[in-house]
Amino acid sequence: MFLTKSPSHPAFDPILVRDPVYLRTAKLSDYEQWASLREISREHLIAWEEDWAPDQLSIAVFKRRLASQAKDAKRGGGLSLSVFRRDDRVMVGGVTLTNVRYGASRSGILGYWIGAPYVxxxxxxxxxxxxxxxLFDAISLNRVIAACQPENIASQKLLERCGFKKEGLARDYLKINGAWRDHLIYAVTAADRVSK
Structure with missing residues (x-):
C-alpha cells in the first residue's frame, strides 16, 4: 500500500516486544530510571552522541523531550521508544526514528542507544x-537509514546483524563530543527484508 500522507497516530504509539526486551513511548514516570541510566552511561555515550548540555539530565529537559516526541509522533514525523528488559521492566536504552519522509521516499533515520551496563x-x-x-509493517516505510562512527565496531556489527548494508562514508556528518565526525551510512530496505 502506497501512502502519500503519514499513517494514523496509533502506529506512532506502539508497544513492541522482542524477547528479552519490550519498547514503548516514554512516560514522565520513567524519568528516574532514564536519568540514572544516562548518568551512569555518560562516559560510554558521549563518544557517540551530540554534546550534552549542563542540564541534560534535568526533569525540565526530560519533560521537553517528552513533549517534542509526542508532537513528532502525532504528526507522523518521528517515533521515540524506550527499551526495557521484559522480565523486570528495567530500562536499558532507547530507539528512535527521525526525519520521516512520505510520498516517493517513505524513509526515516534510525538511532539507538544502550546504557553502559547493558551493552x-x-x-x-x-x-x-x-x-x-x-517501521516496515505498520508504517510501511521502504528505507531506513542509520549512521555510526567508523570506530564504533559494535554498532556496525549490530546494524549488519539487523540486515543493514553499508552504503558509504559521510564526512563531517555529525558534531559529536565537540568535533565534526565522519560516519558510516547504512540502510535497509523493504526489498532487503523480503530477500533475507
Missing part, C-alpha cells in the same frame, strides 16, 4: 529488530 548483551539488536518490523 553487548543483545538488547540493542533485539530492540532494533523490533523497531524495524514495526
Amino acid at each position: 553487548r548483551l543483545g538488547y540493542g539488536a533485539k530492540a532494533v529488530a523490533a523497531m524495524l518490523d514495526h
Whole structure:
C-alpha cells in the first residue's frame, strides 16, 4: 500500500516486544530510571552522541523531550521508544526514528542507544529488530537509514546483524563530543527484508 500522507497516530504509539526486551513511548514516570541510566552511561555515550548540555539530565529537559516526541509522533514525523528488559521492566536504552519522509521516499533515520551496563548483551539488536518490523509493517516505510562512527565496531556489527548494508562514508556528518565526525551510512530496505 502506497501512502502519500503519514499513517494514523496509533502506529506512532506502539508497544513492541522482542524477547528479552519490550519498547514503548516514554512516560514522565520513567524519568528516574532514564536519568540514572544516562548518568551512569555518560562516559560510554558521549563518544557517540551530540554534546550534552549542563542540564541534560534535568526533569525540565526530560519533560521537553517528552513533549517534542509526542508532537513528532502525532504528526507522523518521528517515533521515540524506550527499551526495557521484559522480565523486570528495567530500562536499558532507547530507539528512535527521525526525519520521516512520505510520498516517493517513505524513509526515516534510525538511532539507538544502550546504557553502559547493558551493552553487548543483545538488547540493542533485539530492540532494533523490533523497531524495524514495526517501521516496515505498520508504517510501511521502504528505507531506513542509520549512521555510526567508523570506530564504533559494535554498532556496525549490530546494524549488519539487523540486515543493514553499508552504503558509504559521510564526512563531517555529525558534531559529536565537540568535533565534526565522519560516519558510516547504512540502510535497509523493504526489498532487503523480503530477500533475507
